[in-house]
Amino acid sequence: MSAQTMIELVGVRKSFGKLEVLKDITLGVAKGSVVALIGPSGSGKSTLLRSINLLTVPDQGFIRVGEQALDFTGGHRLPGDRELAAFRARTGMVFQNFNLFPHMSVEENVMSGPVTVLRMPKAEARLLAHGLLAKVGLADKAAAQPDKLSGGQRQRVAIARALAMKPEVMLFDEATSALDPELVGEVLAVIRSLAAEGMTMLLVTHEMAFARDVADRVVFMRDGCVVEEGPARQMIEAPSQPATRAFLSHFHNGLGPS
Amino acid sequence: MQYQWDFGFLLQYKGLIGVGILYTLGFTIGTVVSGLVVGCMIALARLSNMRIATAVMTGIIEIFRCTPVLVQLVWVYYALPILTGIELSPSVAAFITLTLYGASFFGEIIRGGIISVDMGQWDAGRALGMRRHQLMGQVILPQAFRRMVPPLVNQAVLQLKNTSLLSVLAVPDLLYQGQLITSASYRPLETYTMIAVIYFIILFPLTRFAHRLEARMSH
Ligand SMILES: Nc1ncnc2c1ncn2[C@@H]1O[C@H](COP(=O)(O)OP(=O)(O)O)[C@@H](O)[C@H]1O
Numbered sequence: 169m170s171a172q173t174m175i176e177l178v179g180v181r182k183s184f185g186k187l188e189v190l191k192d193i194t195l196g197v198a199k200g201s202v203v204a205l206i207g208p209s210g211s212g213k214s215t216l217l218r219s220i221n222l223l224t225v226p227d228q229g230f231i232r233v234g235e236q237a238l239d240f241t242g243g244h245r246l247p248g249d250r251e252l253a254a255f256r257a258r259t260g261m262v263f264q265n266f267n268l269f270p271h272m273s274v275e276e277n278v279m280s281g282p283v284t285v286l287r288m289p290k291a292e293a294r295l296l297a298h299g300l301l302a303k304v305g306l307a308d309k310a311a312a313q314p315d316k317l318s319g320g321q322r323q324r325v326a327i328a329r330a331l332a333m334k335p336e337v338m339l340f341d342e343a344t345s346a347l348d349p350e351l352v353g354e355v356l357a358v359i360r361s362l363a364a365e366g367m368t369m370l371l372v373t374h375e376m377a378f379a380r381d382v383a384d385r386v387v388f389m390r391d392g393c394v395v396e397e398g399p400a401r402q403m404i405e406a407p408s409q410p411a412t413r414a415f416l417s418h419f420h421n422g423l424g425p426s
Numbered sequence: 427m428q429y430q431w432d433f434g435f436l437l438q439y440k441g442l443i444g445v446g447i448l449y450t451l452g453f454t455i456g457t458v459v460s461g462l463v464v465g466c467m468i469a470l471a472r473l474s475n476m477r478i479a480t481a482v483m484t485g486i487i488e489i490f491r492c493t494p495v496l497v498q499l500v501w502v503y504y505a506l507p508i509l510t511g512i513e514l515s516p517s518v519a520a521f522i523t524l525t526l527y528g529a530s531f532f533g534e535i536i537r538g539g540i541i542s543v544d545m546g547q548w549d550a551g552r553a554l555g556m557r558r559h560q561l562m563g564q565v566i567l568p569q570a571f572r573r574m575v576p577p578l579v580n581q582a583v584l585q586l587k588n589t590s591l592l593s594v595l596a597v598p599d600l601l602y603q604g605q606l607i608t609s610a611s612y613r614p615l616e617t618y619t620m621i622a623v624i625y626f627i628i629l630f631p632l633t634r635f636a637h638r639l640e641a642r643m644s645h
């Protein structure tokens with residue numbers, strides 16, 4: 169694949185015990201593009217996302233993010249702690265349950281990556297954090313503790329925390345699934361603005377209208393395989409595979425304008 | 427029968443009592459610190475994926491948790507030298523035993539605190555690119571520590587009580603000094619009452635402190 173491909177997976181496999189969760193996945197995400205990953209629960213979407221920043225180490229396959237690549241095909245040793253950390257530092261990840269650090273204030277959460285991993289001086293990291301908090305609309309919450317925030321606010325802090333590492337790509341794993349419906353919009357708006365800035369993003373989502381309107385491409389997964397992928401509008405409105413159609417039929421109510 | 431209480435004579439033994447308090451506190455603080463260090467190593471070994479280290483640690487922990495401290499003390503002092511050929515002074519034998527005994531409980535408390543931290547916290551730290559020690563130091567231990575402190579304080583209270591067993595090895599702790607004073611003064615009632623009161627004065631604030639911490643954690 170070309171240098172314009174920011175995330176590249178070739179032949180990625182992962183099993184948990186006897187259960188084969190990823191079966192020979194090959195996938196590319198172009199630089200500056202947004203790809204939505206959809207599929208039923210248990211199809212391996214989270215495992216795939218976690219393989220890209222090695223929170224889950226694949227059994228087989230090749231993974232490249234930007235300039236960094238790791239090969240897990242037979243005979244290659246597993247990367248060590250230092251190598252894993254360096255690889256992950258270039259990739260931002262946002263989780264369904266936010267996973268903010270509860271013993272740190274909002275700004276300390278955002279500063280934690282730069283200060284701990286990049287050894288950035290605290291004053292500089294605080295400026296960076298305040299800039300990012302302003303960007304996600306939470307400039308006034310810098311000193312707050314995470315447990316004083318709403319779910320939508322927490323998730324926006326989590327996005328700011330990931331952005332503080334100046335990642336080359338952002339991975340979102342059902343970033344709005346744990347939110348009350350009225351709080352989903354504010355988080356999607358932040359993701360949308362990142363897309364407009366040209367951030368390369370891969371997001372697992374059940375917001376089909378959002379996937380259609382914001383993603384460039386949509387990938388449908390089932391049982392550890394990529395069943396179908398294509399341009400977002402075509403995939404959501406006129407998928408070619410029966411399995412994709414069957415899955416999307418559950419969402420027809422939610423396909424209004426996002 | 428009317429007993430004539432008389433605590434006045436104890437004043438002449440205040441030197442002995444002072445030494446007893448020093449030994450009791452010294453052994454408690456010393457073996458709590460050394461027990462925490464060893465306990466930390468046990469916890470980290472058991473949390474790592476080192477199978478053999480884990481099996482050995484688990485075995486040691488079970489031995490120390492499932493036998494009485496008094497038996498352990500006597501075994502280390504009288505039996506271990508026969509195996510190793512190294513004579514241990516009573517204090518050294520006592521220090522080793524209380525360290526390992528404490529460590530087997532501290533280790534489990536520390537391990538429990540660490541695994542009680544939500545897996546999402548590990549994910550979040552790793553996703554930022556933190557190394558193992560950074561993740562532990564910045565994210566996991568600060569959260570685990572809050573949960574560990576009340577049970578650790580409780581265990582330290584037990585550790586102090588257990589130092590009274592050192593008297594069987596003639597280590598001059600508070601209880602041993604009480605026995606000395608009794609055999610010289612023939613007044614066990616006042617002597618042992620005073621010994622009990624001293625233990626109480628030391629331990630009562632500590633247990634209150636543990637209670638307060640627990641109450642604060644639970645909301
Ligand atoms: N750490 C793990 N250990 C064992 N099984 C796992 C683990 N993570 C995921 N799985 C299993 O892998 C399958 C795919 O999970 P996941 O990737 O979370 O799917 P999705 O995100 O699409 O719902 C599920 O059957 C899940 O139970």
Ligand SMILES: [Mg+2]
Binds near residue numbers: 214
């Ligand atoms: Mg999932």
